[in-house]
Amino acid sequence: MVTDAQQACFEAGIKFGSLYHQFAGTPVSPDSAESLERAIAESIENQPFCESVTVDIDADALADAADDHGYVELTGRFMDVEMRIEYADVTVRTEMAMEDGYPLMRLVGVE
Amino acid sequence: MVTDAQQACFEAGIKFGSLYHQFAGTPVSPDSAESLERAIAESIENQPFCESVTVDIDADALADAADDHGYVELTGRFMDVEMRIEYADVTVRTEMAMEDGYPLMRLVGVE
Amino acid sequence: MVTDAQQACFEAGIKFGSLYHQFAGTPVSPDSAESLERAIAESIENQPFCESVTVDIDADALADAADDHGYVELTGRFMDVEMRIEYADVTVRTEMAMEDGYPLMRLVGVE
Amino acid sequence: MVTDAQQACFEAGIKFGSLYHQFAGTPVSPDSAESLERAIAESIENQPFCESVTVDIDADALADAADDHGYVELTGRFMDVEMRIEYADVTVRTEMAMEDGYPLMRLVGVE
Numbered sequence: 400m401v402t403d404a405q406q407a408c409f410e411a412g413i414k415f416g417s418l419y420h421q422f423a424g425t426p427v428s429p430d431s432a433e434s435l436e437r438a439i440a441e442s443i444e445n446q447p448f449c450e451s452v453t454v455d456i457d458a459d460a461l462a463d464a465a466d467d468h469g470y471v472e473l474t475g476r477f478m479d480v481e482m483r484i485e486y487a488d489v490t491v492r493t494e495m496a497m498e499d500g501y502p503l504m505r506l507v508g509v510e
Numbered sequence: 511m512v513t514d515a516q517q518a519c520f521e522a523g524i525k526f527g528s529l530y531h532q533f534a535g536t537p538v539s540p541d542s543a544e545s546l547e548r549a550i551a552e553s554i555e556n557q558p559f560c561e562s563v564t565v566d567i568d569a570d571a572l573a574d575a576a577d578d579h580g581y582v583e584l585t586g587r588f589m590d591v592e593m594r595i596e597y598a599d600v601t602v603r604t605e606m607a608m609e610d611g612y613p614l615m616r617l618v619g620v621e
Numbered sequence: 622m623v624t625d626a627q628q629a630c631f632e633a634g635i636k637f638g639s640l641y642h643q644f645a646g647t648p649v650s651p652d653s654a655e656s657l658e659r660a661i662a663e664s665i666e667n668q669p670f671c672e673s674v675t676v677d678i679d680a681d682a683l684a685d686a687a688d689d690h691g692y693v694e695l696t697g698r699f700m701d702v703e704m705r706i707e708y709a710d711v712t713v714r715t716e717m718a719m720e721d722g723y724p725l726m727r728l729v730g731v732e
Numbered sequence: 733m734v735t736d737a738q739q740a741c742f743e744a745g746i747k748f749g750s751l752y753h754q755f756a757g758t759p760v761s762p763d764s765a766e767s768l769e770r771a772i773a774e775s776i777e778n779q780p781f782c783e784s785v786t787v788d789i790d791a792d793a794l795a796d797a798a799d800d801h802g803y804v805e806l807t808g809r810f811m812d813v814e815m816r817i818e819y820a821d822v823t824v825r826t827e828m829a830m831e832d833g834y835p836l837m838r839l840v841g842v843e
Contacts (some may be wrong), residue, residue: 400516404513409523409615411520413521414527415524415527416527416531417530418527419526419530420727426643426665431660437656437660441656445691446690448572468668470667470668475755493520504520504524506520509512531646532757532759534646534694535641535642535754536754537750539778542778545767546771546774548770549767557803578721612688623839626735628741630739630745631745631837634745637746638746638747638752639752640753642753725756
Protein backbone atom coordinates (compact mmCIF):
# COMPACT_ATOMS: atom_id res chain seq x y z
CA MET A 400 0.00 0.00 0.00
CA VAL A 401 1.55 3.24 -1.17
CA THR A 402 0.04 6.64 -0.34
CA ASP A 403 -0.19 9.52 -2.80
CA ALA A 404 2.27 11.48 -0.67
CA GLN A 405 4.79 8.63 -0.78
CA GLN A 406 4.37 8.31 -4.53
CA ALA A 407 4.82 12.06 -4.92
CA CYS A 408 8.07 11.91 -2.93
CA PHE A 409 9.28 9.00 -5.07
CA GLU A 410 8.56 11.02 -8.21
CA ALA A 411 10.44 13.98 -6.76
CA GLY A 412 13.46 11.81 -6.09
CA ILE A 413 13.45 10.43 -9.62
CA LYS A 414 13.60 13.94 -11.03
CA PHE A 415 16.54 14.89 -8.81
CA GLY A 416 18.53 11.80 -9.60
CA SER A 417 17.78 12.26 -13.30
CA LEU A 418 18.81 15.89 -13.32
CA TYR A 419 22.02 15.28 -11.47
CA HIS A 420 23.28 12.26 -13.34
CA GLN A 421 22.17 13.44 -16.77
CA PHE A 422 24.00 16.74 -16.54
CA ALA A 423 26.91 16.16 -14.14
CA GLY A 424 30.11 16.27 -16.19
CA THR A 425 28.81 18.79 -18.73
CA PRO A 426 31.49 21.30 -19.75
CA VAL A 427 30.35 24.70 -18.46
CA SER A 428 31.85 28.16 -18.27
CA PRO A 429 30.55 31.49 -16.95
CA ASP A 430 29.46 32.35 -20.51
CA SER A 431 27.57 29.12 -21.12
CA ALA A 432 26.00 28.78 -17.68
CA GLU A 433 22.77 30.52 -18.62
CA SER A 434 21.95 28.30 -21.59
CA LEU A 435 22.68 25.23 -19.51
CA GLU A 436 20.47 26.38 -16.63
CA ARG A 437 17.58 26.83 -19.03
CA ALA A 438 18.12 23.54 -20.85
CA ILE A 439 18.33 21.55 -17.61
CA ALA A 440 15.15 23.12 -16.27
CA GLU A 441 13.15 22.64 -19.48
CA SER A 442 14.43 19.10 -19.91
CA ILE A 443 13.42 17.87 -16.47
CA GLU A 444 10.09 19.70 -16.63
CA ASN A 445 9.22 17.25 -19.42
CA GLN A 446 9.10 14.42 -16.90
CA PRO A 447 5.74 13.34 -15.50
CA PHE A 448 4.36 15.29 -12.50
CA CYS A 449 7.21 17.82 -12.65
CA GLU A 450 5.57 21.23 -12.53
CA SER A 451 8.58 23.51 -12.25
CA VAL A 452 12.34 23.38 -12.06
CA THR A 453 14.69 26.26 -11.31
CA VAL A 454 18.42 25.83 -11.79
CA ASP A 455 20.93 28.41 -10.63
CA ILE A 456 24.52 27.85 -11.70
CA ASP A 457 27.00 29.97 -9.75
CA ALA A 458 29.03 31.76 -12.44
CA ASP A 459 31.46 33.18 -9.87
CA ALA A 460 32.25 29.74 -8.54
CA LEU A 461 32.73 28.51 -12.13
CA ALA A 462 35.17 31.34 -12.82
CA ASP A 463 37.17 30.52 -9.69
CA ALA A 464 37.37 26.82 -10.52
CA ALA A 465 37.88 27.05 -14.29
CA ASP A 466 40.93 25.37 -15.74
CA ASP A 467 43.28 26.90 -18.31
CA HIS A 468 40.63 26.37 -20.96
CA GLY A 469 38.13 28.47 -19.00
CA TYR A 470 35.63 25.79 -18.09
CA VAL A 471 34.82 23.07 -15.57
CA GLU A 472 32.74 19.92 -15.57
CA LEU A 473 29.41 20.57 -13.87
CA THR A 474 28.99 19.09 -10.39
CA GLY A 475 26.60 19.78 -7.56
CA ARG A 476 28.98 22.28 -6.00
CA PHE A 477 28.22 24.72 -8.80
CA MET A 478 24.42 24.64 -8.79
CA ASP A 479 21.34 25.14 -6.68
CA VAL A 480 18.11 23.52 -7.80
CA GLU A 481 14.49 23.93 -6.71
CA MET A 482 11.70 21.72 -7.94
CA ARG A 483 7.95 21.39 -7.51
CA ILE A 484 6.26 18.04 -8.09
CA GLU A 485 2.50 17.58 -8.19
CA TYR A 486 1.04 14.12 -7.92
CA ALA A 487 -2.68 13.59 -7.31
CA ASP A 488 -3.49 16.16 -4.59
CA VAL A 489 0.03 16.32 -3.20
CA THR A 490 2.58 19.06 -3.85
CA VAL A 491 6.19 18.28 -3.04
CA ARG A 492 8.83 20.99 -2.85
CA THR A 493 12.46 19.96 -3.05
CA GLU A 494 15.84 21.59 -3.35
CA MET A 495 19.46 20.73 -3.85
CA ALA A 496 22.19 22.81 -2.30
CA MET A 497 25.66 22.24 -0.94
CA GLU A 498 25.94 21.10 2.65
CA ASP A 499 29.34 20.19 4.10
CA GLY A 500 30.78 19.88 0.62
CA TYR A 501 28.15 17.41 -0.54
CA PRO A 502 25.28 18.32 -2.90
CA LEU A 503 22.37 17.51 -0.64
CA MET A 504 18.99 16.83 -2.23
CA ARG A 505 16.19 17.31 0.26
CA LEU A 506 12.43 17.44 0.67
CA VAL A 507 11.40 20.92 1.72
CA GLY A 508 7.68 20.28 2.01
CA VAL A 509 5.01 17.69 1.31
CA GLU A 510 1.49 19.13 1.30
CA MET B 511 6.91 18.15 8.06
CA VAL B 512 8.26 15.13 6.25
CA THR B 513 7.73 11.56 7.51
CA ASP B 514 10.40 8.87 7.46
CA ALA B 515 8.37 6.94 4.92
CA GLN B 516 8.19 9.95 2.61
CA GLN B 517 11.91 10.54 2.97
CA ALA B 518 12.57 6.87 2.23
CA CYS B 519 10.48 7.12 -0.95
CA PHE B 520 12.35 10.27 -1.99
CA GLU B 521 15.65 8.45 -1.51
CA ALA B 522 14.37 5.53 -3.57
CA GLY B 523 13.45 7.86 -6.39
CA ILE B 524 16.87 9.50 -6.36
CA LYS B 525 18.54 6.13 -6.82
CA PHE B 526 16.30 5.24 -9.75
CA GLY B 527 16.80 8.52 -11.53
CA SER B 528 20.55 8.29 -10.92
CA LEU B 529 20.80 4.76 -12.20
CA TYR B 530 18.83 5.47 -15.32
CA HIS B 531 20.43 8.71 -16.39
CA GLN B 532 23.97 7.71 -15.46
CA PHE B 533 23.92 4.55 -17.52
CA ALA B 534 21.41 5.16 -20.33
CA GLY B 535 23.36 5.45 -23.55
CA THR B 536 26.12 3.05 -22.52
CA PRO B 537 27.25 0.82 -25.41
CA VAL B 538 26.24 -2.74 -24.50
CA SER B 539 26.27 -6.09 -26.25
CA PRO B 540 25.24 -9.60 -25.19
CA ASP B 541 28.88 -10.26 -24.23
CA SER B 542 29.31 -7.14 -22.12
CA ALA B 543 25.90 -7.19 -20.46
CA GLU B 544 27.06 -9.07 -17.39
CA SER B 545 29.88 -6.70 -16.46
CA LEU B 546 27.55 -3.75 -16.93
CA GLU B 547 24.85 -5.30 -14.74
CA ARG B 548 27.35 -5.75 -11.95
CA ALA B 549 28.90 -2.31 -12.27
CA ILE B 550 25.51 -0.58 -12.26
CA ALA B 551 24.40 -2.47 -9.17
CA GLU B 552 27.61 -1.89 -7.22
CA SER B 553 27.74 1.75 -8.24
CA ILE B 554 24.25 2.64 -7.07
CA GLU B 555 24.64 0.59 -3.89
CA ASN B 556 27.26 3.16 -2.90
CA GLN B 557 24.56 5.77 -2.52
CA PRO B 558 23.18 6.49 0.97
CA PHE B 559 20.38 4.22 2.26
CA CYS B 560 20.62 1.93 -0.76
CA GLU B 561 20.82 -1.62 0.60
CA SER B 562 20.61 -3.66 -2.56
CA VAL B 563 20.30 -3.26 -6.29
CA THR B 564 19.69 -6.01 -8.85
CA VAL B 565 20.03 -5.26 -12.55
CA ASP B 566 18.99 -7.72 -15.21
CA ILE B 567 19.91 -6.82 -18.77
CA ASP B 568 18.07 -8.89 -21.37
CA ALA B 569 20.81 -10.33 -23.58
CA ASP B 570 18.30 -11.75 -26.06
CA ALA B 571 16.69 -8.37 -26.54
CA LEU B 572 20.15 -6.85 -27.02
CA ALA B 573 20.98 -9.42 -29.67
CA ASP B 574 17.75 -8.69 -31.54
CA ALA B 575 18.30 -4.94 -31.47
CA ALA B 576 22.05 -4.83 -32.08
CA ASP B 577 23.27 -2.82 -35.03
CA ASP B 578 25.90 -3.95 -37.55
CA HIS B 579 28.57 -3.43 -34.93
CA GLY B 580 26.85 -5.84 -32.55
CA TYR B 581 25.81 -3.45 -29.83
CA VAL B 582 23.12 -1.01 -28.77
CA GLU B 583 22.94 1.97 -26.45
CA LEU B 584 21.39 0.94 -23.15
CA THR B 585 17.83 2.11 -22.53
CA GLY B 586 15.13 1.04 -20.14
CA ARG B 587 13.70 -1.39 -22.66
CA PHE B 588 16.68 -3.67 -22.15
CA MET B 589 16.77 -3.88 -18.37
CA ASP B 590 14.80 -4.76 -15.27
CA VAL B 591 15.89 -3.30 -11.96
CA GLU B 592 14.95 -4.06 -8.36
CA MET B 593 16.09 -1.98 -5.43
CA ARG B 594 15.74 -1.95 -1.65
CA ILE B 595 16.12 1.30 0.26
CA GLU B 596 16.31 1.48 4.05
CA TYR B 597 15.82 4.80 5.78
CA ALA B 598 15.28 5.00 9.53
CA ASP B 599 12.78 2.17 10.21
CA VAL B 600 11.32 2.17 6.72
CA THR B 601 12.08 -0.32 3.96
CA VAL B 602 11.11 0.66 0.42
CA ARG B 603 11.04 -1.85 -2.40
CA THR B 604 11.05 -0.55 -5.95
CA GLU B 605 11.38 -1.90 -9.45
CA MET B 606 11.71 -0.72 -13.00
CA ALA B 607 10.23 -2.72 -15.83
CA MET B 608 8.73 -1.98 -19.22
CA GLU B 609 5.06 -1.10 -19.32
CA ASP B 610 3.43 -0.07 -22.60
CA GLY B 611 6.84 0.60 -24.09
CA TYR B 612 7.89 2.96 -21.31
CA PRO B 613 10.41 2.02 -18.59
CA LEU B 614 8.18 2.45 -15.56
CA MET B 615 9.81 2.99 -12.18
CA ARG B 616 7.45 2.11 -9.36
CA LEU B 617 7.15 1.66 -5.63
CA VAL B 618 6.40 -1.95 -4.84
CA GLY B 619 6.19 -1.62 -1.08
CA VAL B 620 6.76 0.83 1.77
CA GLU B 621 7.01 -0.85 5.16
CA MET C 622 55.28 10.93 -34.22
CA VAL C 623 51.85 12.52 -34.52
CA THR C 624 51.05 15.17 -37.13
CA ASP C 625 49.01 18.29 -36.47
CA ALA C 626 46.31 16.96 -38.78
CA GLN C 627 46.11 13.68 -36.86
CA GLN C 628 45.95 15.55 -33.57
CA ALA C 629 43.22 17.80 -34.95
CA CYS C 630 41.19 14.73 -35.98
CA PHE C 631 41.68 13.21 -32.53
CA GLU C 632 40.40 16.41 -30.94
CA ALA C 633 37.41 16.39 -33.28
CA GLY C 634 36.56 12.86 -32.26
CA ILE C 635 36.77 13.71 -28.56
CA LYS C 636 34.22 16.49 -29.02
CA PHE C 637 31.80 14.17 -30.84
CA GLY C 638 32.04 11.40 -28.30
CA SER C 639 31.64 13.92 -25.49
CA LEU C 640 28.62 15.56 -27.04
CA TYR C 641 26.88 12.31 -27.73
CA HIS C 642 27.44 10.55 -24.45
CA GLN C 643 26.93 13.61 -22.28
CA PHE C 644 23.53 14.43 -23.72
CA ALA C 645 22.10 11.12 -24.97
CA GLY C 646 19.22 10.21 -22.69
CA THR C 647 18.20 13.80 -21.95
CA PRO C 648 14.40 14.18 -21.81
CA VAL C 649 13.41 16.38 -24.74
CA SER C 650 10.15 17.52 -26.31
CA PRO C 651 9.34 19.76 -29.27
CA ASP C 652 8.99 22.67 -26.84
CA SER C 653 12.32 22.13 -25.11
CA ALA C 654 14.35 21.23 -28.18
CA GLU C 655 15.57 24.76 -28.81
CA SER C 656 17.04 25.33 -25.35
CA LEU C 657 18.74 21.95 -25.51
CA GLU C 658 20.25 22.66 -28.94
CA ARG C 659 21.75 25.87 -27.63
CA ALA C 660 23.04 24.37 -24.39
CA ILE C 661 24.69 21.45 -26.18
CA ALA C 662 26.41 23.73 -28.66
CA GLU C 663 27.64 26.21 -26.04
CA SER C 664 28.77 23.43 -23.73
CA ILE C 665 30.93 21.64 -26.28
CA GLU C 666 32.32 24.91 -27.63
CA ASN C 667 33.99 25.27 -24.22
CA GLN C 668 36.29 22.39 -25.04
CA PRO C 669 39.78 23.11 -26.35
CA PHE C 670 40.18 23.73 -30.10
CA CYS C 671 36.42 23.61 -30.66
CA GLU C 672 35.58 26.69 -32.71
CA SER C 673 31.93 26.12 -33.50
CA VAL C 674 29.16 23.61 -32.90
CA THR C 675 25.73 23.59 -34.51
CA VAL C 676 23.05 21.24 -33.20
CA ASP C 677 19.76 20.74 -34.98
CA ILE C 678 17.16 18.69 -33.14
CA ASP C 679 14.31 17.55 -35.37
CA ALA C 680 11.17 18.69 -33.56
CA ASP C 681 8.88 16.85 -35.98
CA ALA C 682 10.67 13.57 -35.32
CA LEU C 683 10.39 14.23 -31.58
CA ALA C 684 6.67 14.83 -31.90
CA ASP C 685 6.20 11.58 -33.82
CA ALA C 686 8.18 9.55 -31.30
CA ALA C 687 6.96 11.19 -28.10
CA ASP C 688 5.41 8.95 -25.48
CA ASP C 689 2.21 9.67 -23.57
CA HIS C 690 4.07 12.25 -21.54
CA GLY C 691 5.05 14.17 -24.66
CA TYR C 692 8.77 13.62 -24.61
CA VAL C 693 11.53 11.22 -25.61
CA GLU C 694 15.06 10.55 -24.49
CA LEU C 695 17.51 12.18 -26.87
CA THR C 696 19.39 9.86 -29.21
CA GLY C 697 21.31 10.40 -32.42
CA ARG C 698 18.25 9.74 -34.52
CA PHE C 699 16.80 13.08 -33.44
CA MET C 700 19.74 15.36 -34.11
CA ASP C 701 22.20 16.56 -36.73
CA VAL C 702 25.45 18.09 -35.57
CA GLU C 703 28.17 20.05 -37.35
CA MET C 704 31.44 21.00 -35.75
CA ARG C 705 34.59 22.90 -36.66
CA ILE C 706 37.84 22.15 -34.86
CA GLU C 707 40.99 24.24 -35.24
CA TYR C 708 44.31 22.86 -34.07
CA ALA C 709 47.58 24.54 -35.02
CA ASP C 710 47.10 25.32 -38.73
CA VAL C 711 44.58 22.59 -39.35
CA THR C 712 40.84 23.01 -39.66
CA VAL C 713 38.68 19.91 -39.30
CA ARG C 714 35.01 19.87 -40.30
CA THR C 715 32.83 17.08 -38.96
CA GLU C 716 29.19 16.15 -38.88
CA MET C 717 26.87 13.62 -37.35
CA ALA C 718 23.80 12.47 -39.21
CA MET C 719 21.75 9.31 -39.46
CA GLU C 720 22.91 6.69 -41.94
CA ASP C 721 21.16 3.32 -42.12
CA GLY C 722 19.61 3.92 -38.71
CA TYR C 723 22.92 4.58 -37.02
CA PRO C 724 24.09 8.06 -35.97
CA LEU C 725 27.25 8.27 -38.04
CA MET C 726 29.94 10.70 -36.96
CA ARG C 727 32.26 11.53 -39.86
CA LEU C 728 35.11 13.75 -40.94
CA VAL C 729 33.95 16.04 -43.72
CA GLY C 730 37.25 17.79 -44.32
CA VAL C 731 40.76 18.17 -42.95
CA GLU C 732 42.58 21.24 -44.31
CA MET D 733 40.25 14.02 -48.62
CA VAL D 734 40.75 12.18 -45.36
CA THR D 735 43.58 9.70 -44.82
CA ASP D 736 43.19 6.40 -43.00
CA ALA D 737 45.49 7.69 -40.26
CA GLN D 738 43.34 10.78 -39.77
CA GLN D 739 40.20 8.66 -39.68
CA ALA D 740 41.81 6.33 -37.16
CA CYS D 741 42.67 9.31 -34.93
CA PHE D 742 39.11 10.62 -35.23
CA GLU D 743 37.80 7.20 -34.16
CA ALA D 744 40.21 7.17 -31.22
CA GLY D 745 38.94 10.55 -30.09
CA ILE D 746 35.32 9.43 -30.29
CA LYS D 747 36.06 6.54 -27.97
CA PHE D 748 37.76 8.78 -25.41
CA GLY D 749 35.03 11.37 -25.39
CA SER D 750 32.42 8.60 -25.12
CA LEU D 751 34.17 6.88 -22.28
CA TYR D 752 34.67 10.03 -20.30
CA HIS D 753 31.25 11.57 -20.65
CA GLN D 754 29.33 8.32 -20.33
CA PHE D 755 30.92 7.36 -17.04
CA ALA D 756 31.97 10.64 -15.39
CA GLY D 757 29.71 11.17 -12.41
CA THR D 758 29.27 7.48 -11.63
CA PRO D 759 29.25 6.79 -7.88
CA VAL D 760 32.37 4.76 -7.13
CA SER D 761 34.12 3.50 -3.99
CA PRO D 762 37.26 1.45 -3.43
CA ASP D 763 35.06 -1.67 -3.25
CA SER D 764 33.20 -1.02 -6.48
CA ALA D 765 36.15 0.26 -8.50
CA GLU D 766 36.99 -3.08 -10.01
CA SER D 767 33.54 -3.82 -11.43
CA LEU D 768 33.40 -0.33 -12.88
CA GLU D 769 36.82 -0.66 -14.52
CA ARG D 770 35.72 -3.83 -16.22
CA ALA D 771 32.34 -2.50 -17.33
CA ILE D 772 33.86 0.66 -18.79
CA ALA D 773 36.45 -1.30 -20.73
CA GLU D 774 33.99 -3.87 -22.09
CA SER D 775 31.45 -1.20 -22.95
CA ILE D 776 33.79 0.95 -25.02
CA GLU D 777 35.33 -2.10 -26.69
CA ASN D 778 31.92 -2.59 -28.30
CA GLN D 779 32.45 0.51 -30.40
CA PRO D 780 33.72 0.13 -33.97
CA PHE D 781 37.50 -0.16 -34.49
CA CYS D 782 38.16 -0.29 -30.74
CA GLU D 783 40.45 -3.25 -30.19
CA SER D 784 41.30 -2.89 -26.51
CA VAL D 785 40.59 -0.65 -23.55
CA THR D 786 42.29 -0.75 -20.15
CA VAL D 787 40.88 1.29 -17.29
CA ASP D 788 42.71 1.68 -14.01
CA ILE D 789 40.80 3.39 -11.22
CA ASP D 790 43.01 4.49 -8.35
CA ALA D 791 41.40 2.97 -5.25
CA ASP D 792 43.73 4.83 -2.90
CA ALA D 793 42.79 8.16 -4.43
CA LEU D 794 39.12 7.19 -4.12
CA ALA D 795 39.60 6.36 -0.45
CA ASP D 796 41.26 9.70 0.21
CA ALA D 797 38.57 11.67 -1.56
CA ALA D 798 35.51 9.70 -0.39
CA ASP D 799 32.79 11.60 1.40
CA ASP D 800 31.02 10.49 4.59
CA HIS D 801 29.15 7.90 2.58
CA GLY D 802 32.38 6.31 1.37
CA TYR D 803 32.19 7.15 -2.29
CA VAL D 804 32.92 9.82 -4.87
CA GLU D 805 31.64 10.67 -8.33
CA LEU D 806 34.06 9.41 -10.94
CA THR D 807 36.17 12.03 -12.70
CA GLY D 808 39.35 11.89 -14.72
CA ARG D 809 41.48 12.46 -11.65
CA PHE D 810 40.69 8.96 -10.45
CA MET D 811 41.45 6.96 -13.56
CA ASP D 812 44.08 6.14 -16.16
CA VAL D 813 42.95 4.78 -19.50
CA GLU D 814 44.80 3.16 -22.39
CA MET D 815 43.18 2.33 -25.69
CA ARG D 816 44.14 0.76 -28.99
CA ILE D 817 42.19 1.62 -32.14
CA GLU D 818 42.63 -0.20 -35.43
CA TYR D 819 41.29 1.32 -38.62
CA ALA D 820 42.25 -0.02 -42.02
CA ASP D 821 46.03 -0.57 -41.70
CA VAL D 822 46.51 2.02 -38.98
CA THR D 823 46.95 1.34 -35.27
CA VAL D 824 46.44 4.24 -32.89
CA ARG D 825 47.53 4.08 -29.27
CA THR D 826 46.06 6.59 -26.85
CA GLU D 827 46.00 7.22 -23.15
CA MET D 828 44.37 9.47 -20.62
CA ALA D 829 46.22 10.52 -17.50
CA MET D 830 46.28 13.53 -15.23
CA GLU D 831 48.53 16.40 -16.24
CA ASP D 832 48.52 19.63 -14.23
CA GLY D 833 45.23 18.65 -12.65
CA TYR D 834 43.47 18.12 -15.96
CA PRO D 835 42.63 14.67 -17.39
CA LEU D 836 44.63 14.87 -20.60
CA MET D 837 43.67 12.56 -23.46
CA ARG D 838 46.54 12.12 -25.86
CA LEU D 839 47.73 10.22 -28.92
CA VAL D 840 50.69 8.05 -27.98
CA GLY D 841 51.33 6.59 -31.42
CA VAL D 842 49.90 6.37 -34.92
CA GLU D 843 51.41 3.59 -36.98
